[in-house]
Amino acid sequence: MEPLKTEGEELTAEEITANLAHLKENIDKACAKAGRDPKEITICAVSKLKPVEDIRAAMDAGQMLFGENYVQEIVQKYETLGTPPEWHMIGHLQRNKVKYIIDKVTLIHSVDSLSLAAQIEKEAAKHDLIMPVLLEVNIAGEESKWGFTKSETLEAAKEIGAMPHVKVAGLMTSAPYTEDAETNRVHFRNLKALYDKLADAHLPGVEPTILSMGMTGDYVVAVEEGSTMVRVGTGIFGARNYAK
C-alpha cells in the first residue's frame, strides 16, 4: 500500500494530487483483494477546515466530489466555487440550518433523527426537489455518537422513505476512532449486513445504492467489507487545525 501523506497541515497541490493517486491505487488493491470492481467506490474528499485552494488543487487532479461538516463553511465554499464540484453534507446537521444547504448539496450523509428528516422534507418541498439522504447508523453503539441504532434503522427508513421529498439512498457510519483499522472490520461488516437487509425490504422511497463508510484510518478495511463511498479528509489534504 502506498502511504498517504497525512503529516503537516498545509500540503502543496502536488502532494494533494499524489495523495489522491495513492488513495485510488489503495482502493484498487483493496478491491482486487475483495473481488470487487473499483468502479463501485466513490471518493468523497472531506475538505472541512481546508481552504478553497486545496479544493481547486484536488479538482485539477480530477476530484469532483467534496464532503463538508459545517453549514457555514459549505455556504462560503459554494459561493466561491459554485458547482461543479458536487457538495455533500457529512456532519451533524441542526434542523434550523437545513434551509441554508438544501439547494447546494446533492446528498446529506448524516440524517440521524426523524425530526431532521421532517425538516429536510419541508425545505425540499419548498424548493420542489427530492433530496437523497443516508441514514447515519451508530453501528458500534457508542454513547458519544449521533445516529440511529441498528434496531431503529429499518423503521426509520420506512418513515423517512414515505416523505415525498426525501429519498433514502443508503446508510452511513463513522466507525470508532482506532489506531488499528482491523478492529473496525466487524462494524463495517455489520453495517453492510444492515444495508443488505434494508435493500431486501423493498420499502417505498428507499433505494439503497450508497454505503458510506471508511475514513483515512480505515478506508481499506471498509472497502474490503463493501463500502461504496469512502470519506477521506486527512489522507488527501493533510492534518486539520481545529483551533484556527
Ligand SMILES: *Cc1c(COP(=O)(O)O)cnc(C)c1O
Ligand atoms: C472529518 C470527517 C471525515 C474525514 O476524516 P479523516 O480521518 O480526516 O479522513 C469523514 N467523515 C466524517 C463524518 C467526518 O466528520
